[in-house]
Amino acid sequence: MKYVVRPIPVTRVRIDKSVMTYLMNQGVQLEIATYAWAIEGGAKILVDTGCPAEVQTRSGFPAVQVGTLREGLAGIGWRPEDVDIVIATHLHLDHVAYVRELPNATLIVQEREYSAALNPHPAYEGFYPVDVLRELLREVRVERVNGDKEIVRGVSVMLTPGHTPGGQTVLVESGKGTVALTGFCCIKENFEPPKGVRGISRRFILPGIHIDIVELYESMKRIREASDIVVPIHDISYTTVERIP
Numbered sequence: 001m002k003y004v005v006r007p008i009p010v011t012r013v014r015i016d017k018s019v020m021t022y023l024m025n026q027g028v029q030l031e032i033a034t035y036a037w038a039i040e041g042g043a044k045i046l047v048d049t050g051c052p053a054e055v056q057t058r059s060g061f062p063a064v065q066v067g068t069l070r071e072g073l074a075g076i077g078w079r080p081e082d083v084d085i086v087i088a089t090h091l092h093l094d095h096v097a098y099v100r101e102l103p104n105a106t107l108i109v110q111e112r113e114y115s116a117a118l119n120p121h122p123a124y125e126g127f128y129p130v131d132v133l134r135e136l137l138r139e140v141r142v143e144r145v146n147g148d149k150e151i152v153r154g155v156s157v158m159l160t161p162g163h164t165p166g167g168q169t170v171l172v173e174s175g176k177g178t179v180a181l182t183g184f185c186c187i188k189e190n191f192e193p194p195k196g197v198r199g200i201s202r203r204f205i206l207p208g209i210h211i212d213i214v215e216l217y218e219s220m221k222r223i224r225e226a227s228d229i230v231v232p233i234h235d236i237s238y239t240t241v242e243r244i245p
Contacts, residue, residue: 001041001042001152001153001154001155001173002041002154002173002174002175003039003040003041003042003154003155003172003173003174003179004039004040004041004174004243004244004245005037005038005039005040005047005172005174005179005181005231005243005244006037006038006039006040006076006242006243006244007035007037007238007239007241007242007244008035008036008037008038008050008067008069008072008073008075008076009033009034009035009050009066009067009072009238009239010033010034010035010036010049010050010051010065010066010067010068010069010072010098011033011034011050011051011052011053011056011063011064011065011066011094012031012032012033012034012063012064012066012236012239013031013032013033013034013056013061013062013063013064014029014030014031014062015029015030015031015032015061016028016029016030017029017030018208019208019209020032020185020186020187020189020190020207020208020234021189021190021199021205021206021207021208022199022200022205022206022207022208022210022213023199023200023208024197024199024205030187031236032187032234032235032236033066033234033235033236033238033239034050034051034056034063034094034095034234035048035050035233035234035238036048036049036050036069036072036073036098037170037181037231037233038073038076038078039155039170039172040076041154042152042153042154042155043084043085043152044078044082044083044084044085045083045084045085045086045087045151045152045155046083046085046086046087046102046105047086047087047089047170047181048086048087048088048089048095048096048233049069049086049095049096049097049098049099049101049102050069050072050094050095050097050098051093051094051095051096051097051098052065052068052097052098053065055093055094055097056093056094059093059094061094066239068098069098069101070101080101080102080103081102081103081104082104083102083104083105084104084105084106085105085106085108085151085152086099086102086105086106086107086108087108087151087157087168087170088107088108088109088113088168089167089168089169089170089181089182089183089184089233090113090163090164090166090167090168090183090184091109091113091114091117091128091133091164092127092128092164092185093129093132093133096136097136099136099140100136100139100140102140105140105141106140106141106142106143107137107140107141107142107143108142108143108145108151108157109142109143109144109145109166109168110144110145110146110147110157110159110166110167110168111144111145111146111166112146112159112161112165112166113164113165113166113167113168114137114142114144114166115165115166116128116164116165116166117130117133118130118133118134118137121211123211124164124211127164145157145168147159154172154173155170155171155172155173156170156171157169157170157171158170158171158183158222158223158226159183160182160183160184160219160222160223161212161215161216161219162184162210162211162212162213162214162215162216162217162218162219163183163184163185163207163209163210163211163216163219164184164211165211167183167184167219168183169181169182169183169219169222169223169226170183171226171227174229174244174245175245176228176229176245177227177228177229177245178226178227178228178229179227179228179229179231179244179245180223180226180227180229180230180231181231181233182223182230182231182232182233183219184207184210184216184219184233185207185209185233185234186207186232186233186234186235187232187234187235187236188232188235188237189205190204190205190206190207190220190232191204191220191223191224191230191232193205201217203217203220203221204217204220206220229244229245231244
């Protein structure tokens with residue numbers, strides 16, 4: 001199968017750039033976006049769902065609504081009830097809050113991520129509002145997977161921890177090679193450092209939010225090696241892109 005990925009921008013968020021570039025760019029403002037990603041070509045699959053702007057704003061990241069998930073789906077000719085599968089890159093609310101609006105979808109999440117989200121370590125418990133997540137996960141069908149797995153022919157998940165305990169990157173076979181929708185929050189600059197700019201790693205600029213920096217580096221390396229097209233899932237540039245590739 002050869003698929004197309006369609007970005008559905010949901011919110012725009014202005015942050016300190018150091019959130020995305022570890023130990024760099026403090027005080028520099030950066031605009032990012034939150035998306036759902038529609039995979040066209042077979043079963044109707046979403047990667048992440050985005051969330052209402054007020055959810056992000058309450059979490060300390062002031063956001064502006066670009067459109068609701070329902071509106072974004074309508075723009076590509078889908079209805080909420082058409083969605084068969086939602087693959088959660090991870091269980092931070094800005095990636096899954098709209099899943100309850102998809103009545104026929106199965107949510108696919110890594111077992112490690114599911115367990116950590118409902119019983120988070122105190123070091124990162126602020127990223128997982130347990131009561132909210134427990135209620136959300138009760139309302140949807142959940143399939144928990146362990147490690148790398150093909151979901152349907154041509155669409156697979158790859159365990160890429162570091163940002164969270166059980167983040168997963170989605171690999172999509174397209175007409176121009178393998179597209180990787182990253183399993184963690186990042187921008188293009190993380191994978192493609194500007195010439196002459198180097199952080200603590202020689203190869204990448206590591207994202208600023210992580211629970212294990214070594215795991216995160218290894219996940220970035222795996223993604224680079226497994227794909228032809230890397231899609232950093234918070235990069236603002238995809239708000240004006242209709243399809244990938």
